[in-house]
Amino acid sequence: MVFCSDSLTNAGIDQVSTYSKMFHFGIEGERQFVILTAGNLATSQATIARVKIDIKQNAEVNLLNIGSIEEAADYLGDLSRVQQEKRTIEGKKFEASFIIGGQIGSAKHEIILVYPEGNHITTSMDTPYLQIGESKYGKPILDRILTPALDLDTCALCALVSMDSTLRSNLSVGPPIETLVYKTGSLTVTNYHRFDGDSEFLRDLKKSWDQLLKNAFVQLPPLKWATNWDKSGRERSGAS
Amino acid sequence: MVFCSDSLTNAGIDQVSTYSKMFHFGIEGERQFVILTAGNLATSQATIARVKIDIKQNAEVNLLNIGSIEEAADYLGDLSRVQQEKRTIEGKKFEASFIIGGQIGSAKHEIILVYPEGNHITTSMDTPYLQIGESKYGKPILDRILTPALDLDTCALCALVSMDSTLRSNLSVGPPIETLVYKTGSLTVTNYHRFDGDSEFLRDLKKSWDQLLKNAFVQLPPLKWATNWDKSGRERSGAS
Structure with missing residues (x-):
């Protein structure tokens, strides 16, 4: 499983702050959880705080005994x-969404998207990924590239390219970009990377992808203008 | 100038219809207008109907004398x-947006996005395109490829690739895809094409782009996992 998140939150474009949206909980060799958050920061912080308190107080239900x-x-x-x-207050909602993924013992690994309403969905063979937050800009590349057969590093690369598309198009999404790979069955996390805004790798990736896309683009079949304007029976208003 | 539009409208996913969202008005050799519509179909139809009536009745202000x-x-x-x-009714709005582009006589060609509120914006050297409707999925490829220096056919190809990304990700966007190229100074439209759902060119384009993207993807620099997990000072909750 690959997890990827940006770190910008904003309350209006003049109030932008950096907060990690990736949280890790677990017991080495026994269980591993990764939680990603999106939406209202107060809600997601309060929720994650509660998750931590429940673990600390060894509550009847907490992530370490669930x-x-x-x-x-x-x-x-x-x-x-x-x-x-x-x-x-007065119908004003402070919604947050979450992605939680992980594995407990020998049970199957799983990744789940939790809606603000608390209900949730998981992935399928045809849709092997989940997104929360500003998801549209980065969706096409995931749709085109991701298949369950891909190796984890390629998936992580795809997540970063998707994030790069979003970064480019939406000011409210920004570095540091965190990426975490969980290898099914390992019950530990070995591959985590936090790419800062000045990350050389992220800059190279962005530049390479830009150039590769441009190269790909010029290889497309050229447009054939059949000029079926007249055949189309379209109305042409005006003096024509 | 390149214009591109899909033709699906929906009032819920079980009420999907096909309507052209591209309209052309003009006088050969004197003036040319192309209008694209998005949003509420009743509003955009009523607006376009009014445009046509005003032309027919030779109203004081109409597109042929403006x-x-x-x-x-x-x-x-x-x-x-x-x-x-x-x-x-009761605050329920039926909003529509428009893109209008064209040229009158020897004046500069122009393309303008008209918001539901009636105010409008145009393009710039840095942002040489406008989008209305479901714009996010197809925006990254426009951001990466489009520059004012590109030739018109490449721009049209880019519009089609952008539309293809949107088609893939959103059910409510669909063929026929209409593309129209207006060559500045020509004061006539020669290149128009309507790609139906079974268009061989569109299918080839989609397939080529998919393959080219996949080829591009495998050429990306590989991820170097620095595993700065421990160095990052991130809190690791739980038993670790």
């Missing part, structure tokens, strides 16, 4: 809803 | 607002 990733998604959704409902 | 593209954008915005205000 039975499955799905139950963990339910738990996360419940925490998030409590925070949202506490703050809702 | 003095500039900017005035035409003002006129279009006014028509659209009248339609929207007529239909607004």
